[in-house]
Amino acid sequence: MRTVKFGMNISLDGYCDHTIGNPSEELMDYFTAMMDDVDLLFFGRVMYQMMFPYWSDVARDKSGSAAENRFAERLSAIDRVVASTTLDSEDAKTRIVRSNPAEELLKLKQQSGKKIAIDTVSMLPELVKAGLIDEFYLVIHPVIAGQGRHLFPAGSLHELVQLKLTETKTFQNGCVAHHYLKQ
Template identity: 70%
Template sequence: MRKVSFCMNISLDGYCDHTLGEPSEEMMEYFAGMMDDVDLLFYGRVMYQLMFPYWADVARDRSGSAAEIRFADRLVAIDKVVVSQSLEKVDGNTTIIRNDPATELRTLKQQPGKTISVDTVSMLPDLMAAGLIDEFKLVIHPVMAGSGRHLLDAGSLPKVLKLELAETLIFKNGCIALHYRKRK
């Protein structure tokens, strides 16, 4: 059975917004390395549209640092599933699903393969409630946002999920990567 990993950048006060942080070359190497064990990306529409076509353009144009290009190349090569009611068209190795993301993810998890990376805040409570997330990789940025989308809204989980710390990385720019796994 495949592992499902939830990955997200967040502010110190718990807001998820890709524009808050200032990724360094060191962090981009970390993100690129994370993708080496991933063979499927599972996105919501908003995250998919934030990531693409931006990273596809970086891969095509070779416009970025060496770490950004490595990350872009890996991201573009990985198969993607996008959950969306409104998205009409996607490019390349991307599939759109319209309904029941938890059932779809459960089916994908049972297939042979590497890690499935889930990068969507909107579906997180439902996927957690269904017991589908095996680990969390959060990169905490040294900023207080004060507004935006929280990682989880109050009351969005049916029960407390206890985790164990697997790894901590501290970056020179003040960001901290936390890797947690579900307790066994």
């Protein structure tokens, strides 16, 4: 069975918003390396539309820094599944799932292949409740946002989810990455 890993940038006060941090070359290289063992990305519509076509354009045009270009090339090369009821356009690398994302992820998890990377906040409680996420990569940025979206809205989980910290990495820009495994 394939492993599913979730990764997200968050503020010190627990808000996830890709505009709050200032990713360094070192942090971009960390995220690129995280995808070395991934052959499928699983997105919600909002995160997918935030990531694409932006990173595809960077990969094509080589318009970012060296680290951003490496990240863009790696990200754009991986097949994607997007859970959405409203998105209508697919491309050669993207397939849209219209209903029951947890059921679809379970099917994908049971197929052979490398790891599946999840990048969605909207479905996170549902996927965690279903026991589908095996690893969590949280990069905490040294900012207090004070607003935005939390990883888990209050009351979205009814049971405690035990995790085991397996690795911590501190970056020169003050970010700290934590890697947890589900127990």
